[in-house]
Amino acid sequence: MYDSHYGLSGRPFQLTPDPQFWFDTATHRKAMAYLGYGLSQAEGFVVITGDPGAGKTTLVGHLMNTIDRERLHVVKIVTTQIGAHDLLHLVAQGLGVETAGMAKAQVLSAVEKGLHAVARTGKRTLLIVDEAQALPMQSVEELRMLSNFQAGGHALLQIFLLGQPEFRERLADPSLEQLRQRVIAIHHLEPMGAEELGPYLSHRLSVVGWNGRPDFTDEAVAAMHRWAGGSPRKVNQLAGRVLLFGAIEQIDSFSADDVETVIADLNGDTPAPAPVQAAPVMEPAAEPVIDIEPAPASIVEPAQPVVSADMVAHAARIARLEARLEEQDVALRRVLTLMVDFIENEESKVPQRGTAA
Structure with missing residues (x-):
């Protein structure tokens, strides 16, 4: 609606990533520099992270528009909890290798042959994995194994990993030390500056x-x-609604008040969840008073403490531990008894001194 009102040929603020709208912010320019450096090294891993909506997918689209397809064969995978075996099949598919029904060892062999076939055409293979934070740990390790394939001392495969910030935490896992040693560049996409x-x-x-x-x-x-x-x-989401508001209200120059009006509408579309009310702590009922006269201070008993849910949980945990210790004690005694019986039986079989063997 607003595109025709303002004489535009399309929607400038659509939410679907489109590389034709690539804008060179400082952080995206730095990310492209790291990707370019990685391509020049022709080996290892390059890791790009960013919050949802930071422009990772647009970054990949822009990269695809700038690379030389005559020198680089690109395999792109968007992960959604892909297991290690399925990941290998997807890589093979990107290499044009049929691996249906093959066992893992056969798939690995087929992938290696596919990489060699690409290399014989004079191209290098680049694997781009988007949403890498969704990869199971075993799949991440499988990527490291794929990076081992070489020909003539040169890597057959280079890998770019793009994911949300938690992927950097995944990389800190001690089991991924060998992969971390192969990361040649890493960058986090920061928000756009004001x-x-x-x-x-x-x-x-x-x-x-x-x-x-x-x-x-x-x-x-x-x-x-x-x-x-x-x-x-989020900028695109807001700007699109602002233009729609402008088309309805016949606005050609947007003020801060116009933007705040649209923001109020957007906030109303997604109201914040109501805060969860904590359940009240129920105190034990007071004991009935028999004597109507107040008791002397010297014999007044202290008030009963309020028993909380945490105290009950701790008490139950202690009881379970005590029961487990008792079970272990009984089992230990049983084992010791069996050992004693075994030793006594073995000693009874040893010939006594002075008797015939």
Whole structure:
């Protein structure tokens, strides 16, 4: 609706990643530099992480548009909890190798042959794994094994791993020490800076034929950055709604008030969950009083403590441990008894001194 109102040839703020809208923010420029360095090294792993909506998929799309397909064969995988065996099949499929029904050892052999076949054409193979944080640990280790394939002292496969921030925590696992040693570059995509948002909006609008209408005041841009926190996806979400609001209200220049109105609508679309109320602690009922006269202070008993759920849980845990210790004690005594009986029986079989053997 708003694209026709403002004379645009398309939707500049669609949420689906599209490399034609690539914008060179400082953090994305640095990420591309690391990817380019990795390609020049022709080996090892390059790791790019970022929060959801930071532009990882757009980054990959831009990379695919810039590489030389005559020199590089690219296999791209978007993971969704892919097991190690399935991952190998997907890599083989990307190499044009049929591995249906094969055992793991056969699949590995087929993948190696496929890598050699690509190398004979004068190309290198690049494996790009997106959403790498979803990979099981065994699958991550399988990627390291694939990076071992060589020909003439040169790696047959290079791997780019893109994932959310928790993937960096996964890499810190002691079991992945050998993989970490093969990471030649790593970068985390930071949010867009406040000074970058205005040029970002202008760039995306220009891609679809923007002629200056509509425009955004500096205050409007600042309000958008505060709400979106510099996340490209959230910026696109907000900017699309702002343009829709402008088309309905016939607005050609957006102010901070216009943006705040749309933000209020967006916040109303996804209300915050109500806070969970803690269950009240039930105190034990008071004992009935028999004597109507107050008891002397010297014989007043202390108030009964409130028994909490944590105290009950700790008591139950202690009881289970005590029961387990008793079971272990009984078992130990039984084993000792059997050992004593065994030793006594063995000694009875030894000939006594002075008797015939």
